[in-house]
Amino acid sequence: MAEYLETETGRRIAYARIAGAGPGVVFLGGFRSDMTGTKAQYLEAWARAEGRAFLRFDYSGHGQSSGDFEAGAIGDWAADAMAAVTALTEGPQILVGSSMGGWISLLLARDMPGKVAGLVTIAAAPDFTEDSMWQGFDADQRAVLDTVGKIALPSEYGAPLVITRRLIEDGRAHLVLRDPLRLPFPVRMLQGTADADVDQGVALRLLEHVTGDNIRLTLVKGADHRFSDPACLDLIAAAIAEVTADAARA
Template identity: 60%
Template sequence: MAETAFIDGPNARLAYAHTAGEGPTVVFLSGYKSDMEGTKAVHLEAWAEARGRAFLRLDYSGHGQSSGLFEAGCIGDWAADAQAVIEAVTEGPLILVGSSMGGWIATLLTKRLGARVAGFVGIAAAPDFTEDGFWAGFSEEERTRVMEEGVTYLPSAYGDPYAVTRRLIEDGRENLVLRTPLPMAFPVRLLQGTEDEAVRRETALALFDHIDGPDVRLSFVKGTDHRFSEPRDLAMIETAIVEVGG
């Protein structure tokens, strides 16, 4: 495994692990409250290293080994964190691999990084989830609480409750990607498990339909959940990376 290094980012001191190799550099973008030590990130790093491929994984502010408070962050901050690490550490073309919230962040980066993006793999991608998931699912009481008190807490199947802040909701509305054009001139592969309890299949279809590109494919995997980390799932991610240019 690559050693963890740090840079001073726009919002915090940011942790990352970079493996040198041939390009395009594969960049793994983790999900909400996840970090770069997750199963998919570590597996793909080893897979890339075995093939002499450049690879980057990172922690957003308030996540993993990066500094900052999770509750203080938002989509715009975390996208800026990822962009800062990518621009400081890598050169040349990129393949963005986004898991859950990382899929949303990857779509934002396709606009910000422009021609550097050579491919995109979305794993249970969750674009616009602060609005279409959190806010849409809130009761009137929860909406009032988050707007007046600044935070509400939602139960999680993966550990401690999620802290959903007013800033997260309001910033999310500034970064929605399913309401504006989403051109992707490069190959795109979207992977979605049928047993995903966090991201609905309707979300995967909405992203698939919304992306404007010549080579966009969506695969549903029967029986797979949101983690998408079983051996067959990891093999599918590897295949998707190869298909988009890896």
């Protein structure tokens, strides 16, 4: 059953956590996903078996948290993540960011590095509002977004995806691939070659962009964006274990 964190911004963030040894693991989900997904639940079971502290939560407008999804933007969700990590964890954490959560995790690593012991990304989608959404719009779609304030796009995941002008504009204020980004802790990036939502070129660009002494990218042939079959889930757990071990030696 979810518990709730009341943030300084007035949002009510649903979360679930287990106590255990540090560094704890924090799962940061993707765009329109929630904390009941396959990866989040797998990692909670893994952490429980390992005796590790673990936190999963829903951004505002997602899952069981307060707020309207369409009203939200990257800055809001990053603020939710920072509030959850600050209030609900002790000491440095291993951040595990999936898709949009990869972007959020990079913002946390940049803005609160003292709380980050290591980072694992899964099909990370940094700057996707600009490089994927906005750059993918034609002139007519951009005009609709500018005049109406939002546009609905078909989605293979169910209901149409509504993109708002605020999402695009706020995203521009939180880009991470335009300025230097140092990650001074162990980092493991996981990416499937059959990912139809985040091309492997994004992972290669991120690897090239960031700096640090212990950063590796693993490309998994045939894996899709969900990265949730048993072999992929085991790779995520192995990456967390490797990051933890390297962090302890640093």
